[in-house]
Amino acid sequence: MVPKTKRVKHRRSQEGLLHAFPFLLPSLLGLLVFSALPLVISAFISLTDWNGLDELLAPGMFQEHFVGLDNYKNIFASKEFWQVLRNTCYYIVLYIPLMLITSLAVAQLLAKKRRGVTVFRVIYYIPVLTSWVAASLIWKSVLSPQYGALNNLLALVGIEGPGWLLDETWAMPAIVLVSVWKDMGFFGLILLSGMVSINPSYYEAASLDGAGAWSKFFRITLPLMSPVIFYVLIVSLINAFQLFPQIMIMTDGGPNGATQVMVERIYKYGFRYYRMGYASAFSWILFVIIMICTFIQMKCQKRWVNYDT
Amino acid sequence: MTLKRKGSTLLYYAVAIAVAIVALVPFVWMVSTSLKSRGALMSIPIEWIPEEPTLDAYRTVFERFPFLRTVGNSLFISVTYTLITLLSASMAAFAFAKIRFRGSGVLLGLYLATMMIPTQVTMIPLFVVMNQIGLINHYSSVILPSIFRPFAVFMLVQQMRTIPGDYLDAARVDGASTFRIYRQVMLPLCAPTLATLAVTTFMESWNDYLWPLLMLTDRTKMTLPIALSTLNGQYNTEYNVLMAGSLISMIPIVLIYVFAQKYFQNGIIAGGIKG
Numbered sequence: 001m002v003p004k005t006k007r008v009k010h011r012r013s014q015e016g017l018l019h020a021f022p023f024l025l026p027s028l029l030g031l032l033v034f035s036a037l038p039l040v041i042s043a044f045i046s047l048t049d050w051n052g053l054d055e056l057l058a059p060g061m062f063q064e065h066f067v068g069l070d071n072y073k074n075i076f077a078s079k080e081f082w083q084v085l086r087n088t089c090y091y092i093v094l095y096i097p098l099m100l101i102t103s104l105a106v107a108q109l110l111a112k113k114r115r116g117v118t119v120f121r122v123i124y125y126i127p128v129l130t131s132w133v134a135a136s137l138i139w140k141s142v143l144s145p146q147y148g149a150l151n152n153l154l155a156l157v158g159i160e161g162p163g164w165l166l167d168e169t170w171a172m173p174a175i176v177l178v179s180v181w182k183d184m185g186f187f188g189l190i191l192l193s194g195m196v197s198i199n200p201s202y203y204e205a206a207s208l209d210g211a212g213a214w215s216k217f218f219r220i221t222l223p224l225m226s227p228v229i230f231y232v233l234i235v236s237l238i239n240a241f242q243l244f245p246q247i248m249i250m251t252d253g254g255p256n257g258a259t260q261v262m263v264e265r266i267y268k269y270g271f272r273y274y275r276m277g278y279a280s281a282f283s284w285i286l287f288v289i290i291m292i293c294t295f296i297q298m299k300c301q302k303r304w305v306n307y308d309t
Numbered sequence: 310m311t312l313k314r315k316g317s318t319l320l321y322y323a324v325a326i327a328v329a330i331v332a333l334v335p336f337v338w339m340v341s342t343s344l345k346s347r348g349a350l351m352s353i354p355i356e357w358i359p360e361e362p363t364l365d366a367y368r369t370v371f372e373r374f375p376f377l378r379t380v381g382n383s384l385f386i387s388v389t390y391t392l393i394t395l396l397s398a399s400m401a402a403f404a405f406a407k408i409r410f411r412g413s414g415v416l417l418g419l420y421l422a423t424m425m426i427p428t429q430v431t432m433i434p435l436f437v438v439m440n441q442i443g444l445i446n447h448y449s450s451v452i453l454p455s456i457f458r459p460f461a462v463f464m465l466v467q468q469m470r471t472i473p474g475d476y477l478d479a480a481r482v483d484g485a486s487t488f489r490i491y492r493q494v495m496l497p498l499c500a501p502t503l504a505t506l507a508v509t510t511f512m513e514s515w516n517d518y519l520w521p522l523l524m525l526t527d528r529t530k531m532t533l534p535i536a537l538s539t540l541n542g543q544y545n546t547e548y549n550v551l552m553a554g555s556l557i558s559m560i561p562i563v564l565i566y567v568f569a570q571k572y573f574q575n576g577i578i579a580g581g582i583k584g
Contacts (some may be wrong), residue, residue: 016410019487023404026397027420030457035423038431038438045433052437109325114318116325122570123329126336129562131516133534134555137541138339141548149338152355181331242427245518245534249541263519266429271523276433283429290427 046071046280053274071281080257080265081285087172088261092240094176099183099236100229106188108217111195124185132182136249139178140165143250165251168258175246175259182246183239187232194228195221226305234297241290262286343367343552350549366549370540370557375529379536380557382525383515386451386532390514391507393455399503402465403491407477417466420459428519436523450524451532455514461506468502469495501572508565508572515562533558 048065075081110121127135142149143164151161162170202220211219222229244263247253253260253268266286270279342350344362370376404410405417444450476498480490496503518534525531531539537554544550 016408017412020404020408020410020413022488023400023408023491024416027401027457027462030397030454031420031423034435034454034457035426035431038434039426041434041437042430045437052433105324106328109321109328112321114321114325116322120325120329122566123332125566126563127332129512129566130555130559131518131534131537131562133516133518133537133541134558135335137537137551137555138335140541141342141552142335142338144546144548146353147351147355147548149334149355181335185332238427242429248518249538263429267519270433270436276437280430280433283427283433287427287430291425294425 042280042283045277046284048277049275050277051274052270052276065277067277071278072285075278075281075285080260081282083257084260084262084265087257087259088241088243090172091176091179091243091261092237094173095179095240096233096236098176098180099187100232102180102184103187103191103232106184107191107195108221110188110192121189124188126185127182128186130182132245133249135178135182136246139174139181140250143174166255168255171251171255171258175243175250178246178250179243183236187236190232191225191228194225198224223306227307230297230301230305234294237293237297238290241286241293262289339552339556342548343556345549347547347549350547366547366553367557369544369547369550370553374536374540374554376536376554376557378529379531379533380561382448382530383532383558384561386448386521387511387514389448389452390455391510393452394458394461394510395503395507397456398458398461398506399465399496399499400491401462402469403495405462405466406469406472407474407490407495408487417462420462423457424459432520432523439524445524446527446530447524448530451517451521454520455510458510461510464506465499465502468499472498504569505572508569511565512562 044062047068048062049067049071050061050065106124110117110124130138143151145151145161145163145166148164150164154161164170164174198221202224203216206216206220242263243261244267247259247261247264248267251259253264262282263286266279266282269275269282341356341358343366344364345356345359346361346363346365349356349359349361401420405413439445439450472495476494477490480494485493515532516534517532518538521532521535522538525535528536528539537551537558540551540554
């Protein structure tokens with residue numbers, strides 16, 4: 001009978017909390033210190049013209065630097081913000097469809113039970129393992145106009161390649177290509193997990209009806225893996241808004257601002273120009289944009305995501 | 310084999326190999342470039358395979374930069390980061406999954422909600438705090454955030470909920486304390502998930518850029534990605550040096566991948582790694 005009374009005791013919430021607390025303590029501290037408090041402080045900083053150098057907790061500091069919503073107004077009034085937003089959207093519009101198509105292709109290739117498929121899986125995943133910094137350096141070298149691999153390969157087939165990262169028109173498409181190259185293995189494997197969980201009897205039934213490979217792909221595979229595709233779209237869109245290391249290493253926002261994006265601006269305002277208030281306001285705008293986009297995606301999912309398998 | 314099936318096999322391998330080439334060519338280029346001398350970098354026509362391969366670039370990396378130290382920093386930071394994540398997240402997950410207490414659901418929801426906050430929002434206040442308590446250029450500034458990793462908590466809660474309560478009751482009958490149940494029953498049962506998390510967390514920490522960039526500015530304290538980006542500033546067009554550095558930075562993670570492939574796979578399927 002001892003265990004039973006003990007279990008009943010456990011159900012009493014106060015004692016439960018007492019038991020749970022020591023286990024929760026480290027992560028609760030972390031939540032407070034690394035998430036909740038910074039969030040609140042960031043909101044306050046975004047209302048100031050603080051430069052990041054003066055003592056934050058000095059008396060009168062907040063009154064002295066308080067500027068209300070000026071940072072937000074200035075950001076929305078600046079031409080730069082809209083240019084940066086356009087650049088980010090340009091990246092997203094190119095990146096998301098290309099990434100989705102290549103990852104679907106990767107998943108489709110890896111879903112087949114063919115000889116050598118494990119080798120392909122390892123190879124496709126190597127770009128994912130590489131850090132963004134190393135990958136960006138490698139591609140900076142590959143894309144170097146005169147001495148790089150890509151333009152010299154193109155020259156072999158008689159095409160004169162552009163200046164890529166040094167060319168205002170081609171810099172962003174080049175960043176997109178590199179990002180697709182880096183991410184296709186990652187999202188490909190996520191999509192693969194959705195693809196292999198589809199019940200094979202659907203395909204058998206379709207075969208009996210004389211369906212071809214393409215119609216099977218569009219009529220069965222895509223609809224049945226729509227929840228995974230949805231997940232990939234959510235994650236990749238959030239990641240796309242936070243595009244940063246590849247920009248820093250490959251173009252540093254150039255040429256002529258063609259690859260300036262939101263996080264790059266936040267970083268530079270905060271840590272190069274020491275305008276912490278402005279940078280914080282910028283980061284809140286980014287936060288809100290991400291939330292709105294995620295919300296819209298969630299709302300739209302009913303129309304196309306199919307949860308009954 | 311019919312002609313049609315032969316054709317589809319051929320098509321499959323043609324596409325699969327083409328994708329593999331696209332994935333690998335940049336790395337082949339990296340190796341080739343890293344073995345070139347400074348002069349050979351700018352020879353026209355370019356040398357696809359260096360005519361006089363040399364290890365000069367590797368020597369430069371190690372001589373002009375405390376690169377061995379950097380590799381050590383990266384290893385130390387990533388290993389401790391991973392251990393703390395596993396410990397803290399598994400403890401929290403145990404509380405959420407196996408101890409009934411008031412507000413458990415709300416609190417877990419709060420943990421998950423913080424995943425929505427982009428790091429860019431919290432990084433400025435955190436930088437300020439780290440700066441004022443003098444933790445900049447301390448490893449701990451990069452390691453400490455590992456204590457709160459909501460995604461790891463979420464993954465472990467999912468796993469722990471599938472473990473039947475009977476195991477725990479059996480241990481309780483034997484008089485085991487809650488801590489012993491966690492340590493000696495729960496952790497071993499979660500070993501596969503923990504392994505997956507370990508691999509993915511290690512990789513994230515190893516490749517992390519933005520936060521270490523802010524925290525580690527001293528050349529002797531830098532992690533590999535930060536050191537590489539510093540090299541990028543210094544040797545902007547000396548691609549042999551940059552490629553040598555990149556190649557060295559890739560070795561440990563590729564080795565781990567080869568030995569722990571299975572866990573990487575599970576990690577991705579759970580959505581655990583950021584690209």
